[in-house]
Each structure stands twice: as C-alpha cells, then as structure tokens.
Amino acid sequence: MYIEKLALRNYRNYEELFVEFENKVNVILGENAQGKTNVMEAIYVLAMAKSHRTSNDKDLIRWDQEYAKIEGRVQKQHSSLPLQLVISKNGKKAKCNHIEQQKLSQYVGNLNVVMFAPEDLNLVKGSPQVRRRFIDMEIGQVSPIYLHDISQYQKILKQRNHYLKMLQIKRQTDLTMLEVLTEQFIMMSVKIVTKRFEFLRLLEKWAKPIHQGISRGLESLEINYKPSVEVLEDQDLSKMIACFEEKFNKLKTREIERGTTLFGPHRDDLLFVVNGRDVQTFGSQGQQRTTALSLKLAEIELIYAEIGEYPILLLDDVLSELDNYRQSHLLNTIQGRVQTFVTTTSVDGIDHQTLREASTYSVEAGYIRKV
Secondary structure, eight states: OEEEEEEEEEETTEEEEEEEOOSSEEEEEOOTTSSHHHHHHHHHHHHHSSOSSOSOGGGGBOTTOSEEEEEEEEEOSSOEEEEEEEEETTEEEEEETTEEOSSHHHHTTSSOEEEEOGGGGHHHHSOHHHHHHHHHHHHHHHOHHHHHHHHHHHHHHHHHHHHHHHHHTTSOOOHHHHHHHHHHHHHHHHHHHHHHHHHHHHHHHHHHHHHHHHTTTSOOEEEEEEOSSOOOTTOOHHHHHHHHHHHHHHHHHHHHHHTSOOSSGGGOEEEEEETTEEHHHHOOHHHHHHHHHHHHHHHHHHHHHHHSSOOEEEEESOGGGSOHHHHHHHHHHHTTTSOEEEEESOOTTOOOHHHHTSEEEEEETTEEEEO
C-alpha cells in the first residue's frame, strides 16, 4: 500500500496543504521547526487516529482554529481508499471511503504505518510505558478488536482505581463492588495478556533473523514478555484467571491502602535479551540501537505477513542517528518494496542509491514543494 495524496487544513503549522507522493522513497528536506515532522505526524495520525508525539489532540489544531482536518488517498493492491480524520475540541470523526466510522477501532487498520523516530531508540532503554505503548499500537494495527479491548480495559481500570480511592479515604466500605470490578478487570486483563504473548512471539520470529543479519551473525535476540502477574504463555484460560485472582487476594489490602491498582497489563514490561544478557542494563548503545532497528524492520515484515501488503515506513530524522552500516542495512531492506518517508535537514553524507532515486520535497514555514 502507499499514500498517493495528503491534504491538511489547520494542522499544526499548516493552514492549508495539498501534496502528491510517489510509491517509493520520499525525502522531506528542511531546517528544524519548519514543519517536516508535522507532515510525518499527520500521516501517522491519519493511520492511527492518534499522535506519536502528544496525547493531547488539541496540540494538533492550528493556533486559534476550531478544528484540524487530515485527508489522504491510500492505494492498495485491489482498491483506492479515501480516508478523512477531523479533530476538534469535541473529539475526532473518522471517515473511510466517505462513510463515517462509528468507532475509531473500526477505522484504524485501513492505513498501516511503521514509525521510526529518534525517540524509538528509547524503546530498549526507556521506561516500561514506552514499551507498552509500542506493543499496544502495533497490535492495534493488525487487530482492531485489541484496540477495543484496550479501551474497555482502561475504562474498567479507571473505575477500579476510583473505587479503591473511595475505600482508601473511607467514603466507601462495601467490598462487594470491588469484587465485581475486579472480576471484569481480570477478564479484560487475560484477553490483553494472551494477545500480547501471541504478538510478541510473532515479532520475535521476524526480529531474530533481522537482528542476526545486522550484527553480522554475532548476536542472537530474544523478546520476553514480563507480566506483573505470574502467568505463562501456554497456560489455559482458567489457570490464567486463577493466577490473577490469587494476585488480587494477595494485594487487596495494599491496594486499598494505596488507593490504586497494583497489578495488570498497565504494569507489564518487555525484556530484550541479546546473547543471554538484558540489553537495557548490559547492552552497549550500538546493541540497543540494533535491537530497536530490528524491531522496526520486523514490524514491517509482520504486518506484511498478517495483511498481505507492506505498510508505509516513516523515518523521522532517524538516519542521522544511525551509523553508515545500519543506515545501509535499513535502506537496503526497504528498497523497492516499501513506500518510505524520510525527514532530514540534509542528505549530505548519506550515499545510497535509494536516496539518489528518491522524490525530494522542501519544507519551509509550513509550505512544501517538490524539488
């Protein structure tokens, strides 16, 4: 798949933008703070209905405007699909093929993207929250039901935390309601944990050989899921539920004292292991970057395996962060297969055929033109 046209209105620093792209590498050149990353973000938001840079949708709306609109036309193997997303102070409205979608979880997945930005190099060494967000966004692209489940989980978690807070300050004393909320919470937790185990196994299958290739056969990568409840990947549903119930009984008093939920998918983490050692703690910066790059390239292959089409790759200011060898490996991998957007202040020093054959655009003060 590839994005053929992109139109923006009142988006970040763009009052109005219309641009056509080719199904190859598109390089977006410009100085910092001119709007390069805003174009990348707009493509990402069109795909995912949320930004990778902010959780506040109001940040996406141009100063003093009521709404922002992103439109795009996506070419797939067997169809051409117009997409539209309008972001206002009242929320988001999404259209696919001119039909308004009742739920955003039904909309996500029509356009698949893989974003690789400098902050993704923090995937390995950053906080568990960064890794949880990574896994949730990627599963959501290939499994709309997962997005719905995560949304339900967040609602129940919020209710449960609120009730625990009421118990903590003695505004409530009835534990029956806590039991009811916990039962709902456990059912959603088990669904999410099961899907995460399944997805990470697939991701590891693709990432392992890629990582071996980048490290010239010297390193072997493993991806381990670290749930906050001692469940196993191959456990059946009833045993998994029993583990969660046991954890609840163990932590109930402490949860009431603290007024918050102390276990569940929102406290889980991922562990990346290279040659038997935890990369976050013991890996060099080079190993951490190789791991992050392997995961991103594995995502491309995983999405292709799941939906039969390559996603769009967004490389936001990341080439300059990689050494020549990793740059070449990345560019060789995508060459001729994946529509790719590259933002950079300059292509000087990046000598690769893929970039020599690319379409180039220049961005200045919220205006974009083909060079």
